[in-house]
Amino acid sequence: MCLLTSLDARVYPFIDPSPLFAAKTFASKVVLVTGASRGIGACIAQHFARAGASLALVARNETLLNSVKAGIEQEVPDAQVLTLTCDVRNSAQVSKTVASTIEHFGRLDVLVANAAVILPFGIPLGEVDPDAWWETFEVGLRGVFNFIHFAVPHLQKAGGCVVAMSSVGGHLRLPTASDSSVSKHALDRLIEFVPIEYPGVKSFAVHPGSVMTDMALRSNAPVPFDTKPELPASTVLYLASGKGDWLSGRYVSSLWDLGEVEEKFRDAIVEKNALVQKLALP
Template sequence: MSTPFIGVDETLPVTEVHDIYPAIDPAQFVSAQTFAGKVVLITGASRGIGLETALQYARAGASLTIVARKQATLDESKATVLASVPAAKVLTYAADVRDVDAAAGAIKATVDAYGKLDVLVTNAAIMRKYGTPFASSDPRGWWDIQEVNVRGVYNYVHYAIPELLKTKGSIVVVTSSGAQVRLPTVSDYCISKHTLGRFVEFVALEYPDVKIFNVHPGTVATELNVEAAIPFPSVDPPSLAAAVFVYLTAGKADYLSGRYTSANWDLTEVERDWKEKIVEKNALVSKLAIP
């Protein structure tokens, strides 16, 4: 399709990164065991970014609940985590994130097993193949993207909030630069991620004691991106996104709570050069701005 991708250049003018750098290096949290005694629940944890996130939190001392649709893949993910961190505590919970009762059950099972919840990472998402305008595709498929990507996040945040208020915990909502980009033939995915950005803003307003981050994980060669055939090169390792999640939920950049953040931004530069303006102007949220 010849229509340009609108909004690709709408980003902070900071150094673009595609690998782990010193400020976010997970080694600092591993050596300090920053998440020892902490409990982390991750959806979409059977592969890619979700599995790497589980590994990094486990290495930093966290007890885990990992959620995905299939028990078999969860068992494989648990084995991968235990191979890296033999003493790790890993609870598996097979569920479709669209299932409201299952979301409640996953949170309850976590609290029953560990006594609390400190961090929620909502990573589960789907995307259809790039290239077909929405009026030429199945409307049920278009809406299914909203069900998984929006409702699936809402379900877990809804049931996690009461527990996170007790621990003054954190949430990472894995979104996408697609929330900001107008990408023809991907309206379903882009709209779902844009919706999540506004949802994050409301959570931050209504529950200020819970830190919530809206994070683009970079362009990672996950099965999701490969199957969708999005015309952007996959240049980022899943470890970059996972490192950013751990960094944010370790309390290193609470001023970004309620805002959009990209794993491709050098967060050292963001804090040094942009923090004051971001806070003063209430930036990195969806709003009308007149230059």
Template sequence: MCSEPTLSSTLTSDVWARIYAAIDPQHHWKGQTYKGKVAFITGASRGIGRAIALFYAKAGASVAISARKQETLQQTKDIILEDVPHAQVGIFPADVKDPDAVAVAVSGAVEYFGRLDVLIANAGASLAFDTPMVDRDAKMWWNTFEVNLFGVYNFVRAAMMHLQRTHGHIVAISSIGAQFRSRFASDYEISKHALNRLVEFIAQEYPEIKIFSFHPGGVRTELAISTRLEEKFGVEFSDPPELAAAATLCLTSGRYDWLNGRFYSVCWDIEEVERDWKDKILEKELLVSKLAVS
């Protein structure tokens, strides 16, 4: 649900035309800026996660991809290798809700690749925005929290000691919905709001790493379709997943570490945010969850 940004890119296709100059991935691809680094991407079997995995591979990173199903992860690996034939891609299936399975997946990736530099926590869930909370099946309502919040915690917990060694980065895929209070969306919006707060705590407790909560835009993912979000908000979800992938490469590059522990939306030109808002954001401790009285 981005407003239309002013875009300037050397890329020419309709999809890449949405990628503005400040996050143009060609710098990373041509310079192989992630060569020698390892990125672990959850929810990598489709959509945003698949695009992010491909972008890191094109930038030279070895990529560990995770989701519940081996066969869909193999599809992602095949797509990456078709585009980047010499890419190093490892498949590590896990249910984000199972801390033991997550620990096995992360340790397996580190054993296979030798290190871990980037964690992209992308798996997400939601019920359709059509029923009051007390009329929900309680376990289904709570399942959204288990995926969106506990799932991120599980991967951060398993990956932290490895990321501390490399002074790595974490991107938790959040949502602009974390800032909303929409009727019938309690499970999704509360869990994403809590996720943003979790990111703030991680930034405080683990200064060796940098972490961001990240809104990837209005992408027409399977989740968006199944929950009828376009109908709910009366907008078309037209942002390509590659827009989020390009911004993610940018966020974990080191240049924007000053956004550590904060919420960032792909709808904002990150170069403009740095130029026009950085001082105010740092001075007033903005882009975090807080109560304000004016």
């Protein structure tokens, strides 16, 4: 599948965000990003701001959120940025966060569910702290569900979309990484349900590539870093722009050249309903 093979895969022409920046494509749109206080989430927020979007940035750390906001406002002086502290596991807090976004901006067009945690690599099932193992699901699966639940009526009204940050790990069986693998596997299936139950809302489960974030470094997983946050940020911007709507309800990797995917595989993907969770014979 058209894999970008560079050890440092970069943004390629098909998803180049420059035209979206220049045209301020998202000028009338409101984008909510969870896990926005650092790493991939902060980069995604910056990309949307450069493309003209108004932003609701969500995380637990208010200081880091304000730092991201200041950085965006320095680069995009007219950016409209709202920061909201929230524990994505807490449905009452999520409800209030979405309501505050609507109260402030009057609408919601894009939900980027990026918040996640991961356990350190190397601890097998029988030795891991069961509460810590389950926290990966609480943040990375329940947290995504919570935001979809409260955001989807507004997204439906706007004809908007959900982008959830997934992982290729959801399709692997890497020993001692079961918390991440199983939760991302379930997340991919959750994303499939959004356009099934709300046909006017697009959804995408996006593998960002292996990016050197604080969380990735803490996990100590034996996986080489293969890209920088600008690649998944540009991928998310491309999908949210409506150019990749045919991929709605599916798993998408930032490491695929989406231009080649569309040219060579689109018909087969649609015909076979591929890039979704299913059992198949070889």
